[in-house]
Amino acid sequence: MSRTAPKRAPAKQQHGGRRGRGSGDDQLSSLPDGLLHAVLSFHKSRQVVQTSVLSKRWRHLWRSMPCLDIDQSEFPGRTTAPGTDHDFENFADNLLLFHDAPLLHRFRLSSRCAAGGPASRNHNRDADRWIRGGIKNCPSMLEIDLGDYCIGVPLPDLGTCSHLLKRLHLSGMSLNDGFAQLLHFGCPVLEDLEIKHCFCLFRGITSHTLKTLTICGCLTCPGDDCLIIAAPALVSLHLDVDVFNYKAGVSVNEAANLVNAFICSDDNKGLCKLLDGLTSVESLELSETMVPMDGGSENFPTFSNLRSLTLDHCDMTNNFQILRHFLQNASNLEKLTLQYCKLPEGSKKRKGKDKPKWASSRRQDLTFQCPNLKLTEIKYSKGDDKRLFELLFGIWSNLRRATLILTKD
Numbered sequence: 403m404s405r406t407a408p409k410r411a412p413a414k415q416q417h418g419g420r421r422g423r424g425s426g427d428d429q430l431s432s433l434p435d436g437l438l439h440a441v442l443s444f445h446k447s448r449q450v451v452q453t454s455v456l457s458k459r460w461r462h463l464w465r466s467m468p469c470l471d472i473d474q475s476e477f478p479g480r481t482t483a484p485g486t487d488h489d490f491e492n493f494a495d496n497l498l499l500f501h502d503a504p505l506l507h508r509f510r511l512s513s514r515c516a517a518g519g520p521a522s523r524n525h526n527r528d529a530d531r532w533i534r535g536g537i538k539n540c541p542s543m544l545e546i547d548l549g550d551y552c553i554g555v556p557l558p559d560l561g562t563c564s565h566l567l568k569r570l571h572l573s574g575m576s577l578n579d580g581f582a583q584l585l586h587f588g589c590p591v592l593e594d595l596e597i598k599h600c601f602c603l604f605r606g607i608t609s610h611t612l613k614t615l616t617i618c619g620c621l622t623c624p625g626d627d628c629l630i631i632a633a634p635a636l637v638s639l640h641l642d643v644d645v646f647n648y649k650a651g652v653s654v655n656e657a658a659n660l661v662n663a664f665i666c667s668d669d670n671k672g673l674c675k676l677l678d679g680l681t682s683v684e685s686l687e688l689s690e691t692m693v694p695m696d697g698g699s700e701n702f703p704t705f706s707n708l709r710s711l712t713l714d715h716c717d718m719t720n721n722f723q724i725l726r727h728f729l730q731n732a733s734n735l736e737k738l739t740l741q742y743c744k745l746p747e748g749s750k751k752r753k754g755k756d757k758p759k760w761a762s763s764r765r766q767d768l769t770f771q772c773p774n775l776k777l778t779e780i781k782y783s784k785g786d787d788k789r790l791f792e793l794l795f796g797i798w799s800n801l802r803r804a805t806l807i808l809t810k811d
Contacts, residue, residue: 431459435466443469443508447497448476465500468507470536472497474514491528498535506541508569514549526554534558542566548574550599550619557581564588571596578603585609608632618642628653631679638662639680645669654679666690678703685710692717692724702727705735712739719746722793735772738804741781742811745789779807 442450442463450464477490490513513529529548533555537544540563548555556576560567567589577597582604585592592609596616605627607615612633619642628650629643636657643652644667651672654660660682666689667673673691680686681703711728718725722745729735782790790808 446471471510473512506539508543509536509541510545512547543569545571569594573598576601606630614638616640622647640664642666687712689714705732708732710737714741737777739779775804781809783811
């Protein structure tokens with residue numbers, strides 16, 4: 403009796419065949435638009451549009467995307483000469499022309515300004531057109547980045563669309579005094595405001611819903627007015643300002659809920675006034691500053707909630723004054739970080755065994771009571787060893803219960 407060889411199973415049963423691959427495509431394409439939009443929202447708009455070549459199902463999906471992220475960096479071949487960046491200009495124009503979602507969740511535009519001349523004017527004209535095209539769909543998150551100090555583009559009138567804004571990030575724009583009115587009366591649900599490298603003509607920020615505020619590197623017309631921030635719901639504050647643009651300083655009012663604050667300012671005289679509005683913070687970082695005080699630490703505000711204090715590149719050549727005031731007015735401090743601060747000059751080389759002056763005076767000056775201090779971290783540069791030893795000699799009795807970490811650059 404002859405035996406016949408067993409029949410081999412069809413390829414589609416062993417490896418899935420075309421039907422298996424096709425069904426995989428069908429499964430992905432059969433997902434609802436909302437889920438596909440959620441996945442695509444992690445990508446920039448040019449990448450999203452490129453998915454239109456995958457299949458008929460994806461051909462027009464980009465048009466109903468609730469998120470638009472137009473980024474000029476996706477066009478690396480661009481130049482700064484006027485009228486030569488046609489690829490990006492055409493892409494942005496066509497995207498906004500054919501996009502038909504009724505509402506936007508997020509609109510982001512990143513388009514760096516050319517340096518002066520016709521190129522700058524063309525860029526400002528184009529950027530204004532793209533911004534208007536984005537805000538017409540009333541995004542709840544609006545992020546505009548036109549580079550550093552491209553101050554020729556004002557923020558267009560948002561109209562009733564501002565009532566839906568929860569996040570507003572602006573960089574390189576011109577903001578007039580009407581911007582303060584917009585924040586106060588036109589943005590009832592705004593929670594996150596970021597202003598970087600903008601030309602600011604307003605002198606106040608008032609919002610009852612704002613939780614996060616960032617002001618960094620902005621220019622303004624020098625004057626005698628103080629920038630007043632009144633935001634009772636504010637939780638996080640980041641300020642990086644200079645005395646040239648804010649001669650009268652910055653004042654924070656009604657910030658009882660403030661938890662985190664970062665302050666970088668060369669306005670040493672105005673800093674004391676600013677600190678008066680930050681007494682509720684639990685975490686505070688001061689950078690590149692010094693606090694001059696005519697009186698003692700009793701004139702310094704009390705930080706009862708402060709748990710973490712960071713002094714970064716601060717000037718402490720005035721006998722550790724800023725450090726002393728904080729340590730004597732923050733009894734609940736748990737973590738102290740000093741990063742590359744400018745320390746007082748060390749004592750000169752002495753003859754014999756005379757007792758150095760800092761051995762008695764500075765130890766008394768730096769006496770403080772922080773029973774909850776658990777960690778002290780000091781980062782310092784090469785050459786500061788002796789001055790650092792003088793600092794530690796003065797406060798060692800207060801650090802015996804805390805972990806001390808020294809890091810030399």
